[in-house]
Amino acid sequence: MLKYEVILYWSKDDQAFLAEVPELPGCMADGKTYQEALTNVEAVMQQWIDTARESGRPIPEPKGRLIDALGGLVVIRVSAVDEAKACMLLMRHSPGVALPNQTYIVSKDAADCLREAGIRFSLVATDLVQ
Numbered sequence: 498m499l500k501y502e503v504i505l506y507w508s509k510d511d512q513a514f515l516a517e518v519p520e521l522p523g524c525m526a527d528g529k530t531y532q533e534a535l536t537n538v539e540a541v542m543q544q545w546i547d548t549a550r551e552s553g554r555p556i557p558e559p560k561g562r563l564i565d566a567l568g569g570l571v572v573i574r575v576s577a578v579d580e581a582k583a584c585m586l587l588m589r590h591s592p593g594v595a596l597p598n599q600t601y602i603v604s605k606d607a608a609d610c611l612r613e614a615g616i617r618f619s620l621v622a623t624d625l626v627q
Contacts, residue, residue, distance in 0.1 A: 572621040
């Protein structure tokens with residue numbers, strides 16, 4: 498079993514679930530269902546690793562969950578009025594994960610940056626990583 502972080506989400510543009518593996522650059526797959534995308538990306542991860550091994554390229558060690566690698570994170574829900582501005586700030590200044598319904602997983606520093614910019618949001622969960 499491969500122990501890399503997999504991010505699964507619905508793509509409206511592709512009309513499919515997409516599965517990305519951030520620690521393996523370019524490694525992603527899709528599927529008609531959440532489970533199909535996960536099954537497909539597991540095969541693609543193995544192909545990625547086999548190809549890297551055959552080519553003599555380094556294979557990253559799994560870092561565990563992405564949030565563990567990024568440090569202390571919070572889940573926020575941005576007001577609909579401020580969502581576009583929040584997206585622009587997050588894209589420029591901080592890694593984050595977009596979830597449905599104006600919800601994001603961001604670092605505490607990013608949340609502070611949004612607050613300082615006057616963006617209205619509520620904390621949904623805090624201290625995801627100790």
